Each structure stands twice: as C-alpha cells, then as structure tokens.
Amino acid sequence: xxxxxxxxxxxxxxxxxxxxxxxxxxxxxxxxxxxxxxxxxxxxxxxxxxxxxxxxxxxxxxxxxxxxxxxxxxxxxxxxxxxxxxxxxxxxxxxxxxxxxxxxxxxxxxxxxxxxxxxxxxxxxxxxxxxxxxxxxxx
Amino acid sequence: xxxxxxxxxxxxxxxxxxxxxxxxxxxxxxxxxxxxxxxxxxxxxxxxxxxxxxxxxxxxxxxxxxxxxxxxxxxxxxxxxxxxxxxxxxxxxxxxxxxxxxxxxxxxxxxxxxxxxxxxxxxxxxxxxxxxxxxxxxxxxxxxxxxxxxxxxxxxxxxxxxxxxxxxxxxxxxxxxxxxxxxxxxxxxxxxxxxxxxxxxxxxxxxxxxxxxxxxxxxxxxxxxxxxxxxxxxxxxxxxxxxxxxxxxxxxxxxxxxxxxxxxxxxxxxxxxxxxxxxxxxxxxxxxxxxxxxxxxxxxxxxxxxxxxxxxxxxxxxxxxxxxxxxxxxxxxxxxxxxxxxxxxxxxxxxxxxxxxxxxxxxxxxxxxxxxxxxxxxxxxxxxxxxxxxxxxxxxxxxxxxxxxxxxxxxxxxxxxxxxxxxxxxxxxxxxxxxxxxxxxxxxxxxxxxxxxxxxx
Numbered sequence: 001x002x003x004x005x006x007x008x009x010x011x012x013x014x015x016x017x018x019x020x021x022x023x024x025x026x027x028x029x030x031x032x033x034x035x036x037x038x039x040x041x042x043x044x045x046x047x048x049x050x051x052x053x054x055x056x057x058x059x060x061x062x063x064x065x066x067x068x069x070x071x072x073x074x075x076x077x078x079x080x081x082x083x084x085x086x087x088x089x090x091x092x093x094x095x096x097x098x099x100x101x102x103x104x105x106x107x108x109x110x111x112x113x114x115x116x117x118x119x120x121x122x123x124x125x126x127x128x129x130x131x132x133x134x135x136x137x138x139x
Numbered sequence: 140x141x142x143x144x145x146x147x148x149x150x151x152x153x154x155x156x157x158x159x160x161x162x163x164x165x166x167x168x169x170x171x172x173x174x175x176x177x178x179x180x181x182x183x184x185x186x187x188x189x190x191x192x193x194x195x196x197x198x199x200x201x202x203x204x205x206x207x208x209x210x211x212x213x214x215x216x217x218x219x220x221x222x223x224x225x226x227x228x229x230x231x232x233x234x235x236x237x238x239x240x241x242x243x244x245x246x247x248x249x250x251x252x253x254x255x256x257x258x259x260x261x262x263x264x265x266x267x268x269x270x271x272x273x274x275x276x277x278x279x280x281x282x283x284x285x286x287x288x289x290x291x292x293x294x295x296x297x298x299x300x301x302x303x304x305x306x307x308x309x310x311x312x313x314x315x316x317x318x319x320x321x322x323x324x325x326x327x328x329x330x331x332x333x334x335x336x337x338x339x340x341x342x343x344x345x346x347x348x349x350x351x352x353x354x355x356x357x358x359x360x361x362x363x364x365x366x367x368x369x370x371x372x373x374x375x376x377x378x379x380x381x382x383x384x385x386x387x388x389x390x391x392x393x394x395x396x397x398x399x400x401x402x403x404x405x406x407x408x409x410x411x412x413x414x415x416x417x418x419x420x421x422x423x424x425x426x427x428x429x430x431x432x433x434x435x436x437x438x439x440x441x442x443x444x445x446x447x448x449x450x451x452x453x454x455x456x457x458x459x460x461x462x463x464x465x466x467x468x469x470x471x472x473x474x475x476x477x478x479x480x481x482x483x484x485x486x487x488x489x490x491x492x493x494x495x496x497x498x499x500x501x502x503x504x505x506x507x508x509x510x511x512x513x514x515x516x517x518x519x520x521x522x523x524x525x526x527x528x529x530x531x532x533x534x535x536x537x538x539x540x541x542x543x544x545x546x547x548x549x550x551x552x553x554x555x556x557x558x559x560x561x562x563x564x565x566x567x568x569x570x571x572x573x574x575x576x577x578x579x580x581x582x583x584x585x586x587x588x589x590x591x592x593x594x595x596x
Binding site for chain 2: 014015111118138
C-alpha cells in the first residue's frame, strides 16, 4: 500500500510496519490506513458518524503514539472503527482531528486485533520534508 | 555458546549477568540471533541476582525475549514492565471431565459452535460479567475469592487450584489509569484473539499415572478443556502506561538500558511500587477472567450433555501464569522473579504448556530437585518460529481449516486470517520443547493432550 510497508521477516514479535509521507496530513492518513490494514478483513455495514478528538503530546513522537492509543481505546471500549482522521486544528502540544467512525457490527471481520502499540523500535522522524514512522503492533 | 549441562548452554559474552539457555541442539539451531541480542540486553539490567534464563520455547519479543526468567533483589533490585509483557498474567488453565472422545465426537461441532456463541472472542463483543468501577475494584483487588464468594460465579474448590489462589497480593486499582479501567470493564469475561483460545482435547498419552490420577487425568481418550487467555486490554494498557511513566523517570534514577522496552526502575521507587500494584490488579483480572470463562464452559457442557458440571467432573487441574513478576523465595532469599513467556514450576505443581492447534499440548509437573535450575521455572508453549505476516503468506486460513477438519479437529475462528497466523508451521514442535524441558530438568511430563475442537478470535 502507498507509503506503508509491512516488514514481515525481521520481526517475529507480531507486526512491524514502516510508514512514510511528505506531509503531516498524509502521515496520519497513512497511520490510520496501516492500523486498519492490520485490523480489518471486512468492514462494518453501520452508518458512519463524525466526532472531533483531541490528541495531546509534547512532540510529534508522543502525538503519533497517543493517536494509535486512541484508535485502540475506541476499538476496545466503544467498538468503533475509525475510517477517516482529518487534521482540523494544530495547537501547541495538541492536534484536533475530525474523525469518521463506524460501529463494529456482526458483519465486521477482524483480521488481527491490535492490543497495543509497543515501544519496541518505535520511531518518528522528520528528514527534510519526509516523515518516517516505524512501529510494532502487539496483536 | 558453551554447553554446561544436558540441554543447557551458556551464552559467551563480556559483560552483564550470565545467560543460560535451556535447549537441545536441535532447538538451538532454530533460535534467531535477535534472541541472543535481546538476552544480552537483559543481562545488562541493574540489580540482577543470578542468571538470566531462557526457556526452550524462546523467541524474540519486545525488549526481552519470550521465555525469559530473571530475578531481582527485593530491596535493591529493579522492576521491568517490559520483562513481564503486555498481556500481564497471560496464562493457562486445564479442566478435566469424565467424558471420553467416543462420547463427545457426536456432539463436537454442536459443542464448539455453542462455546463460540457463548464466549466472546475477538473484537466487538462484551462478556456476560457487567461491572462498574466499584465492583471492578473488588474483583481486581480480591481476585477470584470475590468472584466466587460474592458473585457466585465459579467453584470454591477451584481456588486451591489457581496459582496464588487466584489473588496476587498488593493489587490496588488506584494505581491503574482510567484508560485501562475502561478497557478492562468492557472486556471482562472475554477470550480475546491472536494466540488465545479455548480447546477441547483428548488425553493422548499418560507418562506419570500416579500424578495423573492425583490430578484427575485418569485415562487415555479422556476429555479435557484448556483455556489460554490473559488480562485483555486492562493488562495491555497498564503495561503501556507504566512504560511511559518509567521512561520519563529513568534519568532521575540514573538507569541506562539498551532497549527502551527494557526500561526499569528500583522496586523501592514510587513508580516501581505503583507498577507492582497495577500489575497485581491486572494479574487478578486475568485469574477472574479465566474463572468466569470456566463458568460459561461448564454451563455449555451442561446444556449439551444434560448433566451437571459436577456430574461431568469438570474439575480444575490448575491455572498458571506465564507473564508475571512475583516475590518468591529462592535459595533463602526473597527476590522479584520476572517471567515473560515462562511458567512457574514448583514441586508437585501442575504445569500446562500449550502447543499449536495441530500438535497438541502437555501437562507436566515441577520437582523439588529442579528448583535451582531456573528459579523454579519452565517453558510456556511451543514458541513462534515465524512472524504472523509470513505465516499468512504460506498458509491460507480456509485451507488450514479444511485440513484440520480432515484430521478430526473442528475449529471455530473469528477470521481465516487469524487462523492462518496460528498454523502449526509457525511454531516449534511441542514434542521437541518438552524433550528439552525434560533433559534440562525443568519439569517432568505427566500427560500429552491432542486437540479435538478449538475456538479462537
């Protein structure tokens, strides 16, 4: 998938992914896409709804980490699948996202349940205009 | 690598605590280089007492390899959340019945289907046990005692058959974040997914008849039930929260680690103490989870066979942790044992080691004379040999399901993809692991168990 690489033969510990992009907006788009690529086999049939969510962090590292933590939390507690996450506002130590979500229903087929974003090899780098995220999900 | 005893090797290196690997030559050849690098990083942790031990089912993990055991001094040692793991008290439970495979086969598909309908697996389904925060506090602080005696779920006689009687002391919900609490409340009494499962098995071989009889494993083709699951999102969030907290504090305590997942702080520090309180809460959550699931399993069997669970002799053999940190006495010293993908193996204590859906599992026993080998520890499973992504490229879930069905194994899984990830070829051969455990004198085999039916997320 564009900008998303699953690194499958160097990591037995569940799934390692590399995400690259040329903009912050695309970075979060691709982070969400990577999450759903691992999580979902067949999407729900429920009606999509929208919500604004604030993700806090002292730096981009923390914001990206907390973004994924929020996706996991919403999946586990609300049974939501986040379909879109658009940056609505960028503040100091916070990004506000407009998120579109669907409630997970009986039609939904889960491919791999993501239980945590590990700290193992987790990196967020900006090299020139390019963003790079390397992460390992615990399934 | 230097061989120092039967199925026991010493990793040759310059610095840090000694690293002992319990493995046959056959297994050693399959262990990835990453395991040795990770083990070396673990051996450099401050405060270690004795050796860092790797079990025969070891494979690479986050920070510490799966199958790592080490000890820290109670007063001067450190606690390392990454060396317990995300799924705190992921563990195994074995239940006997007085049914035989001949009696169960006509009902197998119906039984597995009803178990699958009844016990939530995967994502999107909550469990039958609905609690608020006040009640969650009681469950995680008092453990299975509260579930059985106050909620009337489970059997009183199960308590004696659970490690620490289903309650690790010192649990405190106030040390747990609201994120973890919310995840926990929504997932109580659910099985989970990934390599978690509930399996109906038949006794294939009995190696120690006397011990088997003592534990209710009496005959070949006897039906048993195995449950493998842990503390769900509750434990995962606790680990994640404390890794963040520890990382922020690491400079204050002048601790340096090679891998950020191995971040550790003094046991006596405030964050260290809080982690242990939260970890104990997660451990008790997992004990409660497995007892609640057992309650539902008993109900399903009652419905299918029209007999009470007591009449079916659905007794607990044992329930044991394989991701935990506990204070234990070893060689006249109180130490904080960290077990990540390793099982306690005390004298006369049942040890339950789960294999893949295709190869089966084992019941073993700890022995007095084995205690000093690896802090009274042994392996926990057969150990992955390849990543999930790679397994899915080699195996198609639907094909695997057909092939298992032809072998007489009926599986109900939430996804074909999840099934493929758990194919037998993704794991070491359990028989090889048990051979290594026996040769290394970690535990002794009592019985082998083969799968007949399985539900997984």
